[in-house]
Amino acid sequence: MHDGTGRIVVQNLTKQFGPVAAVQNLSFTVEPGSVTGFLGPNGSGKTTTLRMLLGLVTPSAGRGLINGTTFAQLGQPARVVGAVLEAQGFHPKRTARNHLRVYAAAIGVPDSRAEQVLQLVGLGAAGSRKAGGFSLGMKQRLALATALLGDPQILVLDEPANGLDPEGIAWLRSFLQSYARSGRTVLISSHLLAEVEQTVDQVVIISRGQTMYYGPLDNLRDQQQSRVLVQPSDSAGLVAALREDGVNAIEQLPDGRIAVTGVESKQVADIALKAGVSIYGIQEEKADLERLFFQLTNGQYAAPGQNQYTQQPPPGYQQPGYQQQGPGGYQQQGHQQPGHQQQAYQQQPGYQQQPGYQTPPQGPYTQPPAGYEQQYQQPPQAQQPSQGYQQPAPAQQPAQGYEPPTGYEPPPGQQPGQQPPPQDNPYGQQHGQSGLGGGA
Numbered sequence: 001m002h003d004g005t006g007r008i009v010v011q012n013l014t015k016q017f018g019p020v021a022a023v024q025n026l027s028f029t030v031e032p033g034s035v036t037g038f039l040g041p042n043g044s045g046k047t048t049t050l051r052m053l054l055g056l057v058t059p060s061a062g063r064g065l066i067n068g069t070t071f072a073q074l075g076q077p078a079r080v081v082g083a084v085l086e087a088q089g090f091h092p093k094r095t096a097r098n099h100l101r102v103y104a105a106a107i108g109v110p111d112s113r114a115e116q117v118l119q120l121v122g123l124g125a126a127g128s129r130k131a132g133g134f135s136l137g138m139k140q141r142l143a144l145a146t147a148l149l150g151d152p153q154i155l156v157l158d159e160p161a162n163g164l165d166p167e168g169i170a171w172l173r174s175f176l177q178s179y180a181r182s183g184r185t186v187l188i189s190s191h192l193l194a195e196v197e198q199t200v201d202q203v204v205i206i207s208r209g210q211t212m213y214y215g216p217l218d219n220l221r222d223q224q225q226s227r228v229l230v231q232p233s234d235s236a237g238l239v240a241a242l243r244e245d246g247v248n249a250i251e252q253l254p255d256g257r258i259a260v261t262g263v264e265s266k267q268v269a270d271i272a273l274k275a276g277v278s279i280y281g282i283q284e285e286k287a288d289l290e291r292l293f294f295q296l297t298n299g300q301y302a303a304p305g306q307n308q309y310t311q312q313p314p315p316g317y318q319q320p321g322y323q324q325q326g327p328g329g330y331q332q333q334g335h336q337q338p339g340h341q342q343q344a345y346q347q348q349p350g351y352q353q354q355p356g357y358q359t360p361p362q363g364p365y366t367q368p369p370a371g372y373e374q375q376y377q378q379p380p381q382a383q384q385p386s387q388g389y390q391q392p393a394p395a396q397q398p399a400q401g402y403e404p405p406t407g408y409e410p411p412p413g414q415q416p417g418q419q420p421p422p423q424d425n426p427y428g429q430q431h432g433q434s435g436l437g438g439g440a
């Protein structure tokens, strides 16, 4: 039996698809009572990680644990984890209500729950409409409703804001925060920090399948570092002089300027003067979270020829199919990177609510849904994520006490590297009565 905490633990998770190292030695913990953003650019390994966590892909090494056990070993997975990996695969001719009833029956919850979750996600007025006619945003809501059927303790959502309009994004934010504040666990992935910035409490930022930052978002904001943008007469001469002076966080910008992080403009100007390099322009620039996110994760698809002063990619890294490029020349300092200037979501003026769904009540999880048997035990106190992330070394050894997953077997009936379940089943019929644990 599982420990019931609602905690997700990812331990040294690794997935190799032939030559592609999709996920490399990834470790993080997601605690109940908080919303955790799982962030990284396209192809960085987010979906693969979530699939491994949900037992849909067999790890090459490491393991993902939910309530202290693997997904396959959960007794009633649909009551523990609600997951949306892709908001597709609904039977186009089936109404939203009937779709939910099918899944409700599969996991053994009453039909009335279908109506409740329709209301919860704001699709109450669209319950009799066929899912085939739904917009992408409505499909996202229907997928979320399906994941909520089992009133799960943990929500795992892959890119849940995809296709949502601004009103939908604002609604989703409030819904997920309220869900987490009720003591549950929320893990959402996104390739856009700005999209989830106001929703999440902590973030796991990955690039090329490796952790770049793991910790509270506030730490990122608090450790903001400005940089100096300088236009020199001789870029190479200034870079050499800066390096001689021990300044190494240097980036060549596409517009010809040089960005220097962690120093004041006066210091840069003094070094330039000493080296006989003229300066045509100099300014200090505050870092913002979005730029920081880019700095932490860029390089994956960066065009060659830029950032000639960049770091090299991690040793042994091979990204087939893409031009390899170092991560942007930004000197990482213990992966506690700066950042600021939140990009606040603004409701667009004149925005009309989409027909077909209505704004659901706010804070649906501050109280348990009426008439529904609540399985979840509120943990005594939401734990805070650990402060100060220590970046694992590229060849990190498993944590002490951790047993390497020798003999780890894929769940019954699943082959290593198995492809997603068929399109018409977005929640992958999983182990027994669940139908909510996986995704398409």
Ligand SMILES: Nc1ncnc2c1ncn2[C@@H]1O[C@H](COP(=O)(O)OP(=O)(O)OP(=O)(O)O)[C@@H](O)[C@H]1O
Binding pocket: 017, 020, 021, 022, 040, 041, 042, 043, 044, 045, 046, 047, 048, 049, 191, 417, 419
């Ligand atoms: N079944 C598979 N076979 C081979 N390679 C795969 C498979 N699934 C994923 N990959 C590769 O693994 C890497 C990580 O992919 P993944 O889908 O996990 O990234 P992601 O961060 O979710 O990207 P996106 O934001 O675009 O969805 C990519 O290079 C991808 O091409």
